[in-house]
Structures are given as structure tokens and as C-alpha cells.
Amino acid sequence: MAVVVGESGMPWNWFWAQDYWAARVAVQHLLGVLYLLAFLNARNQFRPLLGAHGLTPIPRFLRLAGFRQAPSVFHLHYSDRFFAGLAWCGIVVSLAAAVGVVNRLPLWAYVVAWALLWLLYLSVVNVGQIWYSFGWESLLLEAGFLAIFLGPVGTSPPAPVLWLLVWLLFRVEFGAGLIKLRGDPVWRNLTALHYHHETQPMPGPLSRRFHHLPGRVHRIEVLANHGTQLVVPFVLFAPQPAADVAAGIVVITQLWLMLSGNFAWLNAVTIVLAFAAMDTTLLGPLMPGEPAELTPTPLWHRAVVLAVTVMMIVLSYWPVRNMIGPGQAMNRSFNKLHLGNTYGAFGSVTRTRYEVVLEGTSQQAPGQEHWHEYEFRGKPGDPRRRPPQIAPYHLRLDWLMWFCAISPSYGRSWMPGLLRALLRGDRQVLSLLRYNPFPDEPPTFVRARFFRYRFSSRQELRDTGEWWVRTPLSDYVPPVSLADIG
Known part of the structure; x- marks a missing residue:
């Protein structure tokens, strides 16, 4: 010793x-x-x-x-x-x-x-x-x-x-x-x-x-x-x-x-x-x-x-x-030096999984156009894609997209900017994504759709190859152009 x-x-x-x-x-x-x-x-x-x-x-x-x-x-x-x-x-x-x-x-x-x-x-x-x-x-x-x-x-x-x-x-x-x-x-x-x-x-x-x-x-x-x-x-x-x-x-x-x-x-x-x-x-x-x-x-x-x-x-x-105390808070810093913090996780558990899915189209006017989906690196999107191992790395945009599915208020400061970046074909923002369906020219319209996701059953995975079963619910953000966002 x-x-x-x-x-x-x-x-x-x-x-x-x-x-x-x-x-x-x-x-x-x-x-x-x-x-x-x-x-x-x-x-x-x-x-x-x-x-x-x-x-x-x-x-x-x-x-x-x-x-x-x-x-x-x-x-x-x-x-x-x-x-x-x-x-x-x-x-x-x-x-x-x-x-x-x-x-x-x-x-x-x-x-x-x-x-x-x-x-x-x-x-x-x-x-x-x-x-x-x-x-x-x-x-x-x-x-x-x-x-x-x-x-x-x-x-x-x-x-x-x-x-x-x-x-x-x-x-x-x-x-x-x-x-x-x-x-x-x-x-x-x-x-x-x-x-x-x-x-x-x-x-x-x-x-x-x-x-x-x-x-x-x-x-x-x-x-x-x-x-x-x-x-x-x-x-x-x-x-x-x-x-x-x-x-x-x-x-x-x-x-x-x-x-x-x-x-x-x-x-x-x-x-x-x-x-x-x-x-x-x-x-x-x-x-x-x-x-x-x-x-x-x-x-x-x-x-x-x-x-x-x-x-x-x-x-x-x-x-x-x-x-x-009776009103315990999770993950709070009581000073700007982040010392002596309080911690905690999942004080509440969501019962249903919702996802916001971003799509774009090259058509000139909304109607019967074909929409193509953007794919994120970590968060669920394509039902046939197996969830990846990301941790201990951190995908910050993907995490915030999950919070947006819980409440739009989480995206108030940045979601309009994200849609604007997709419409402009911003390479820096697109680098955060796994797949960009518009590699040559940016889309004319983008939208965000709201889905319910659940894990597929064993039989569903064997029959369809899908890890997720998703159900469309509504538009999270209706089709918008660059002029609409300003």
C-alpha cells in the first residue's frame, strides 16, 4: 500500500x-x-x-x-x-x-x-x-x-x-x-x-x-x-x-x-x-x-x-x-457557476410517444405535391430504421425535437429558424441531419407533421421490417415557403 x-x-x-x-x-x-x-x-x-x-x-x-x-x-x-x-x-x-x-x-x-x-x-x-x-x-x-x-x-x-x-x-x-x-x-x-x-x-x-x-x-x-x-x-x-x-x-x-x-x-x-x-x-x-x-x-x-x-x-x-421541500425541482442551478446544483430525471413519464417529422417539396404550390422526409441522426423518423446508439455523445437538436413534440413552446426560439434554414439549403444546419432529400436545390415548401409512434410488436417487425409503427395525426406546422417565414 x-x-x-x-x-x-x-x-x-x-x-x-x-x-x-x-x-x-x-x-x-x-x-x-x-x-x-x-x-x-x-x-x-x-x-x-x-x-x-x-x-x-x-x-x-x-x-x-x-x-x-x-x-x-x-x-x-x-x-x-x-x-x-x-x-x-x-x-x-x-x-x-x-x-x-x-x-x-x-x-x-x-x-x-x-x-x-x-x-x-x-x-x-x-x-x-x-x-x-x-x-x-x-x-x-x-x-x-x-x-x-x-x-x-x-x-x-x-x-x-x-x-x-x-x-x-x-x-x-x-x-x-x-x-x-x-x-x-x-x-x-x-x-x-x-x-x-x-x-x-x-x-x-x-x-x-x-x-x-x-x-x-x-x-x-x-x-x-x-x-x-x-x-x-x-x-x-x-x-x-x-x-x-x-x-x-x-x-x-x-x-x-x-x-x-x-x-x-x-x-x-x-x-x-x-x-x-x-x-x-x-x-x-x-x-x-x-x-x-x-x-x-x-x-x-x-x-x-x-x-x-x-x-x-x-x-x-x-x-x-x-x-x-414540498416543491422539488429537477436539474436546477442556484448560481451561475453551476456549483451546488440539484439533480433529477423523469419526475414525470409520458405515456404516448409523439414525434415531429420535417418534410419538404419542390413543387411550386401546395396541393397534390410529393413530400420528402428529412432524417435526423438520432431521433425516430423512418420506421424501418433501428434506433442508433448515440450516447455518451449528445445530439442537441434531436433532443429538442423530442421536447417540441411535448409542447411547441420548446421550439419557439429556434423552430422558425430551422425551417428557414431548410428552405435556404443552409449547409451548416443540414450537417446536423442524417439525410437531406434536397441535395441539389432547397425545397420551395417545408412543413412539420405530427405523428404518434409506438414500438412494433415482434410479429410486426418480422412482417414489415419496421421498428416503429407510426400514425399521422395533424400538421404541426402547415406548408410554408421562405416568403411566409420572412
Whole structure:
């Protein structure tokens, strides 16, 4: 076992967690991977969504929101080229963190590198508007902020930071469990998974199989979910090996969720946080090599860690109040730095799946024209297409299309711009789609149609080859031309 050396006295012994060096290594490498994924995601999608000519342009947002409302380096300067440069900087630094280069830097350089990642991604999230309004953005930022103070390889892991990571995991799991129990009666009567696998935002390749599991299995799944989210989180703070067992249950549950649907990097970040609760008994054999010795960090670092711990304890007042209060909210940040957030998911479960399908035509006037369908990369469209595996990547437009099917208000700020982009043949916006039926000239009219979708039965899949059965309901947006949208 690695030992702490260089201490002249006993007062700081409680501060170090030398048996958790493997947990720190796992958290650092995997957070580097997730930051890399997040910056790649931003680089690939920002121009059509947030660029100067995007659906919700950042320059327009910056004119309306001040620095205190949305802290971001883009208040100093914005251009699409500058955003791309920031994203590439994040990609390079996160790649260095993922492969372990950052972990071998001097302490001060380690702190600067992780602080840079947090600052850059905070700048993106705070100007990301509706496209960055998901809970996993705040979760990555809060976990990334705590990683700043874990210290590089060779130093003893500070126990307070590991406690804060486990406390973050507790809030994620327990908050999600409470919102389910309080929110929708289907979680209480154990029928939630009769609907969820079919109606979730973006089903995956195995979601249909999960949906067709027997009802008894679905009820067992819900019971297991309640146990994992309402009981297991308390065991995370128990002595070993109980904490290892609790963390292992969280990991297995999150892997199960990853198999059943696409939830961006929500499950992956939760798994990373679970590793923070594991000592070397579980993680040690998986690490490439045990350090020969662990040295204490300087006094200034310990003072910063203690100050951050006090700050996070104070900030925890708001999520705790939210969890124990009668009007619990899901996925809310109580400050613009996205620290001390409250989390939760699927407090309500939709019973029926609706989809908005975009179509275009080259005919000059609406009537008996032939309509051709645009295909998205992740969301259901063509009934014969098997739902793809997207997570831990995130398709932001596809997710918002699911919300639009629930309520048109979700698309008020960007749906007209999306239809306008299709009518103009905007290549940047079309790059977000899987299939453009008008590769040579843009359509003269586009429309959005409203469908009901359900998973096909086993017999229907064999007979028709269709994963989905869809029923047209109405026009979501009637046929419009470029002149109509203006």
C-alpha cells in the first residue's frame, strides 16, 4: 500500500486518503475523456446552433445578457472563429488530462490545467441557451470543478475533495429517486417502465427489447431503481467494504441505463463519481501501477481545499432545501457557476410517444405535391430504421425535437429558424441531419407533421421490417415557403 511521507506531525493525517489513490486516477482520466467528448460536441455543433448565423446566435444572446447573468469569456469577444479556437483549446487540454499528461505536471500547473477546462466549458454552457439546458452540463461542471483540487499523481489524495465527489453522487441519485417518488404515480405503482423505454427522448438499439420485457420484470426494475436511488446513496458514506458495494451497485445500474437508452454523458459522469467512493480493494488491481509513495501537498493547497469544502457545504443548503421541500425541482442551478446544483430525471413519464417529422417539396404550390422526409441522426423518423446508439455523445437538436413534440413552446426560439434554414439549403444546419432529400436545390415548401409512434410488436417487425409503427395525426406546422417565414 502507498504511504504518505514527509509529514512532521499528526494533525493532518485525517486530511489524506492514501487508500483512494486508484479512485483519484480513475476519476481524473475519465473526467478528461468526458471533457474531451463535451468539447468535441461543442466544436461539431456550435455553428448551426449558436454561431453568428445559427438558430439562436450567441452575439444576440450576449446583447441581452450581462456578465453577471451569464459569466463567460465570450463577453470579452465573440466570433465563430474564436469559439472554435476555444473549443480546440478545450479538446487539447482534455485530451492531455484523459491520457494522464496533466496528472504528471507540478501541482500548480495541474491546478491551472483543470481550472482552464472548467472555465472554458462554463463559458460555453452559460451562452449555450436552450441547447445547454440539460442537467448533465451542470453535473460535468461541478465534477470538473472538484477535480481541480484532487492533486497530481504522487501526491496524497485529499479526503475532503473525495467526500465532496461522493456527496455530489448522493445528490444525483437521491434527488432523482425523490423526484420520481413524488412526481408521477407510475413510479409509485411500479408501472413507469411500461411506458418509459418507448417514450424516452432518444431510444437506443436495445430500447425496444427492454420495452417488450414482461410486466413483472418492469416492476422489478422499478423496485430496483427505488432501492438504488433512495437507499444505496446513504451506504456510500458507510465504512468499507459497504461503500464499495454501494458504489458498485450504482455503476451496474448506470450501465443498465446506458444499454436501455441514450442519455448523453449523464450515466458516464455518474459512474465516474461512483469510482470516488471505491478504495484500492476494487480499483487497485485495475490501475497500471501503484505509486511507491504519496507526498502531502503544500500548505497553500490544503488551505484552498478546506476553503472550497466550506464553500461547497454552504452551497449545499439550496439543493438540500430543494430535496426536502414540498416543491422539488429537477436539474436546477442556484448560481451561475453551476456549483451546488440539484439533480433529477423523469419526475414525470409520458405515456404516448409523439414525434415531429420535417418534410419538404419542390413543387411550386401546395396541393397534390410529393413530400420528402428529412432524417435526423438520432431521433425516430423512418420506421424501418433501428434506433442508433448515440450516447455518451449528445445530439442537441434531436433532443429538442423530442421536447417540441411535448409542447411547441420548446421550439419557439429556434423552430422558425430551422425551417428557414431548410428552405435556404443552409449547409451548416443540414450537417446536423442524417439525410437531406434536397441535395441539389432547397425545397420551395417545408412543413412539420405530427405523428404518434409506438414500438412494433415482434410479429410486426418480422412482417414489415419496421421498428416503429407510426400514425399521422395533424400538421404541426402547415406548408410554408421562405416568403411566409420572412
